[in-house]
Amino acid sequence: MKYEFTKRMSNVKASAIREILKATADPDMISFAGGNPAADAFPTDAIEKISADILKNDPISVLQYGITEGDKGLIEAATKFFNRHEKVFGLGDKMLITSGSQQIMEFAAKCLCNEGDVVVCENPSFLGALNAFKSLGAILRGVEYKEGQLDLEALEKALQAQPKPKFIYLIPNFQNPTGMTMSFEVRQQVLALAKQYEVLILEDNPYGDLRFEGTAIPSIKSLDQDGFVIYAASLSKIIAPGMRIACCIGPTEIVNKFTVAKQASDVHSNLWAQKVMARYLTEYDMDEHIAVIQKIYKDKCNLMLQEMEKHFHKDVHYTKPTGGMFIWVTLPKHVNMQEFVKKALAQNVAVVPGHAFLDDDNKECHSFRMNFSTPTNEKIIEGIRLLGELTFQMI
Ligand SMILES: Cc1ncc(COP(=O)(O)O)c(C=O)c1O
Structure with missing residues (x-):
């Protein structure tokens, strides 16, 4: 049977993030690719x-x-x-x-x-x-x-x-x-x-x-x-x-x-x-609960930014968020971002290539997204060190 799908769905590709997340199921992988809340941010009890x-x-x-x-x-x-x-x-x-x-x-x-x-x-x-x-x-x-x-x-x-x-x-x-x-x-x-x-x-x-x-x-x-x-x-x-x-x-x-x-x-x-x-x-006291999450994310974001400052090549630019879960990193124009992301994945560090977030993913893009809410502090430190080495190899 040849299956036929609608024209409108032909423009929709499997989410690049979901595809990368599949690769991150490996426990050795350092994933900065997701967008999940931190495990200790849930009011489980x-x-x-x-x-x-x-x-x-x-x-x-x-x-x-x-x-x-x-x-x-x-x-x-x-x-x-x-x-x-x-x-x-x-x-x-x-x-x-x-x-x-x-x-x-x-x-x-x-x-x-x-x-x-x-x-x-x-x-x-x-x-x-x-x-x-x-x-x-x-x-x-x-x-x-x-x-x-x-x-x-x-x-x-x-x-x-x-x-x-x-x-x-x-x-x-x-x-x-x-x-x-x-x-x-x-x-x-x-x-x-x-x-x-x-x-x-x-x-x-x-x-x-x-x-x-x-x-x-x-x-x-x-x-x-x-x-x-x-x-x-x-x-x-x-x-x-x-x-x-x-x-x-x-x-x-x-x-x-x-x-x-x-x-x-x-x-x-x-x-x-x-x-x-x-x-x-x-x-329950929502403001108290939210304050706990804010503290977790503030510490994780500050740690990630501090490690990036230490290890990234000076020509790499990035946003400095005051909330949320993400940092947007931009490489110099002469660096092939998709190549960078592939090399990072080969070293067990996952980030999301930026073109996936554009109105047209064929457009040129030199940025990628990193998430700081999900990884542990140890993984943040190790992952940023590896990405930092890669910035010096590729710039
Ligand atoms: C900007 C934005 N909007 C909406 C959503 C969807 O969230 P949910 O469907 O879980 O409410 C997300 C999830 O990551 C998001 O980042």
């Missing part, structure tokens, strides 16, 4: 306790079907939690509980883009989202950075170009893959441009609570009173990604459409996970 209590005292409540919008208790707890520092849930908004924020990316493209419609994204951007958009027939129009911030002139050109884009996909805090953060001024100007050209923004903020330095910058969603922003808030990076719980907050009309998409997709998010999350958010 609390999850065990809540789960056992629900299964003992009210099992049918988590074993039965639930409603598509999400568990009422979780919607209430999550609204309170995500609104605790700023108003992301505004007047006229609604929340939908989704199976991870990845599903919000899918619904955005599914509900807002016809085949061939354009999505504007940062270049580079989160591969999972880009693949979700492409798998639903959308075309990506990437906007580059200039001096550490999104190039607003290039963004305006991307909004003026035809066909008119359906939405702008942005990760303003500790971006994946660069670790960069959008300034307050740029957020304001991006929102102003979105309004001027009447294009929606999909603001993806899974890392906002992982700030370990400096003060929080208001989300674009909190600056908008006119229904231009759909906000993706995830509990993956601050509680547990395996539970697959995220919240989409946006204008009611859009969220209602996403709810219909969810009915057709997976009916509702895992009710067991939703009920456990609801109780964790209400019964």
Whole structure:
């Protein structure tokens, strides 16, 4: 039998990260390629306790079907939690509980883009989202950075170009893959441009609570009173990604459409996970828990940067994140990045080649992504030493 697949899926390649992660299953491998929370960042005892209590005292409540919008208790707890520092849930908004924020990316493209419609994204951007958009027939129009911030002139050109884009996909805090953060001024100007050209923004903020330095910058969603922003808030990076719980907050009309998409997709998010999350958010001190994670990531990030400073060739440039999980490393132009990544893998050090995160992965790229949240301190020290030697061999 010759299997035939859709044209739209022909543009979507198996995630480069997943492929590299397969190679990293070897316990001797030093992996800076993943994007997982640190093993000691999970509230395992609390999850065990809540789960056992629900299964003992009210099992049918988590074993039965639930409603598509999400568990009422979780919607209430999550609204309170995500609104605790700023108003992301505004007047006229609604929340939908989704199976991870990845599903919000899918619904955005599914509900807002016809085949061939354009999505504007940062270049580079989160591969999972880009693949979700492409798998639903959308075309990506990437906007580059200039001096550490999104190039607003290039963004305006991307909004003026035809066909008119359906939405702008942005990760303003500790971006994946660069670790960069959008300034307050740029957020304001991006929102102003979105309004001027009447294009929606999909603001993806899974890392906002992982700030370990400096003060929080208001989300674009909190600056908008006119229904231009759909906000993706995830509990993956601050509680547990395996539970697959995220919240989409946006204008009611859009969220209602996403709810219909969810009915057709997976009916509702895992009710067991939703009920456990609801109780964790209400019964435990989230700020205390988040402070523990921030400390772990701050120490790991500082260690990685300190070792890079010691061992990397001076012509290698890299971002210095103030939160999140990633550092973006750029080699000099004459060094073949893909060759560098291959040689690193041969020495048992895995990083993700940067072209995988571009709107068009055939574009020239001299950068790669490194993750600091997952590896142990020993692996960070050894891995950076090996990568450092490689920078001196290849530059
Ligand atoms: C920027 C960004 N958005 C969304 C996601 C998806 O997260 P989840 O589906 O677990 O909420 C990730 C995961 O790494 C991410 O980096």
